[in-house]
Amino acid sequence: MNHVEPFVLDNWVRKFKSLAKVTLHDTCVNPLSLDALFKFSAESQTTSVNTSTPISYGSVTGQPQLRERITEFYRSQFPAQKTAELHVAITQGTISANYLVLDTFLHPGDHVIVQYPTYQQLFSVPRRGGVDVSLWKSDPKNNWSLDPEELKRLVIKGKTKMIVINSPNNPTGASIPSTVLDEIVKIAAENDVLILADEIFRPMYHGTSPDTELPPSITAWAGTYKNIISTGSLSKGFSLPGLRIGWAVSPNSQIIDEINLARDYVTLSVSGIDQEIATFALWPDIRGKILSRSAEICAKNLALLTEFVEEWRSKGKLRWVKPVVGASAFVQVFDSTGQPVDDKEYCERMIRETGLLIIPGGYTFGNGETSRDEWDFKGYLRVGFVCEQGLFKEALRVWGEYLGRD
Template identity: 30%
Template sequence: MDIQAFGVEEWLNVWENEAVYDIAGSSIVSMTLEEILTLGSSGKEELLNQVLVKTMNYGWIEGSPGFKEQVAKLYQKAKPNQILQTNGATGANYLALYALVKPGDHVISMYPTYQQLVDIPRSFGAEVSLWRIQEANQWLPSLEELRNIIRPDTKLICINNANNPTGAVMDRNYLEELVEIAREVGAYILSDEVYQPLEDGIDVPPIFDLYEKGISTNSVSKTYSVPGVRVGWIIANDELSDLFRKYRDYTMICAGVFDDFIATHVLKHKKEILERNRQIVDHNLKLVKDWVAQEPRVSWVPPRHVSTSFIKLDVSEETERFCIRLLKETGVLLVPGNRFDMPGYARLGYCTRTEILEKGLEALSEFLRQYD
């Protein structure tokens, strides 16, 4: 088995610690442990006392009943036994691909997207067809094109909704048509749903609730601002869940007693967190929209109140070289678009702290003046 280096992670591993103004990430400002423990009415001391008496054993292997109860509330049709706790959404995606994809299978993946969804199936010996997103279509891939590339033997369609890096969103109408196409050939749909759009009036149901062969993965890392506990989940129909259980035994025992406790508490108080994060997204997105409007060397398709965005750079320089010089000379960190096989673009993570975003955009504009 051979696999490509993970472009974005490789980039961040090398350069992230040098950043003064890190506007490359895709999470909404991470919460502190103190902020998490003050959620709700229990009080920090009571919650700390609950933690202190916990035995540091393996805990609940598939996730505690409380965790499964909170996750189930995110779906219309969920049963607790269909939910498996994983090591982040990364672990959930890997589990689904590990269990389903065999050599010679035909897999379709939207592209570019989170690299797991393309290169893990390839590493397992699958034939992967790229379903390319289109800037002219608000960074959504064409459903008509999907009809042209799907085959009677297509095993799996992989999507990332909302999309990383662009922030584009497949809404209910789009997803229902996607399901009809998949159902015609009996293909599974794996949907990485870590980026929840925090926008009023947009209907984006989980693929699990729409399709009997839909597999939803998610975590508390992005929309819920707690990547530090590394807790995610996968949910699918009963038959698939039992299959995933078998393969999960080879990849993970448990997420950890403390991690499960924090993740459960976070999901229990998701309403407060989502309101906090909606304010951050709304405020920072307006800042970036105003900045793009006055910056002649940057254009974009605005994300749908999702914590990641993709900007187009009008510069006469190779993108990665530009981003390295930008970092070294100004302290501003972006992810170059070639890490998504999209040279000429960059991922801009605008949901960092507002003061970092403001200073980072100012420094980026000053740097861009050399190309005028």
């Protein structure tokens, strides 16, 4: 029987969330209520949710109109390009989409290359299935950049079956430039390798200037290379995590067919009423209002976090690479001797003493190659900046007081 490795991040939140008075752990932008969501419809006099829809099983492969809205959303991100047809599988969140891809297309003895640091699922699921995992490590000293030459060296001819990337990245808030994405596609094509791109945070480009290049989705290469998959959901930038609506998108219809076959063993279908609400949220006018709201929340909170980190950086207590995308920052904490703190011990002591919940980044994200007693990224905390601004200010106040104790 395969051993299920504990999901360290989720276990941490479950263990300590009941103690939390304020939090900096979440990465779903301040969730919308149905009233708030439907208000967007009243403002724009656009379509509304069909409330006569029976609360029954939804379409097994996803309601056609929902799949149409998702493909239109992808195409809207690069309208100047003529793209290949995209095919969609509807799943219960991105976590289900990722699981189905990894479990369906990787087999014992295969080799996969995974961008690192990243969400634990992306390397733990393959390992549990007997897949050899190589970590393609980003460089914290160079804005968490990735070296395509290192990727080439990691490829094992005839054995490497998949390259897994996560952009915008969880936890660093870094994205992969289009030039690097182009190199990834070329390397994959030369070696007949599948690309899985977890792009759940892709709609969240909130800290960029008007002249900043926004790296495209991996699906921008759909007309060049077919063996690519993008996964995403309505949970993060769309502020609708409770719907549990996610997807896998690919220009290769056979890939989507295989995912749907595998999904029969996981779930019959995604709720029909949830699909109705998701379709409503993805109409262009509604989608634009939701994403504008999310961008405003993230931009304002990131400005507050920047001021906070820079203040404590000047005192030798914090260090970071400021994110311009995504929902989180990876912030390193130092003690009075200038050494990185034990982030697991630090965060546990902080929640117990102050009621502030922050994710210990080294402990929960830095276990790609090491034991539970030793991990990469020591002293790093993953700081979410997506909650309501008043709560965010209070969380920073509590953390500031804690930093000042030493």
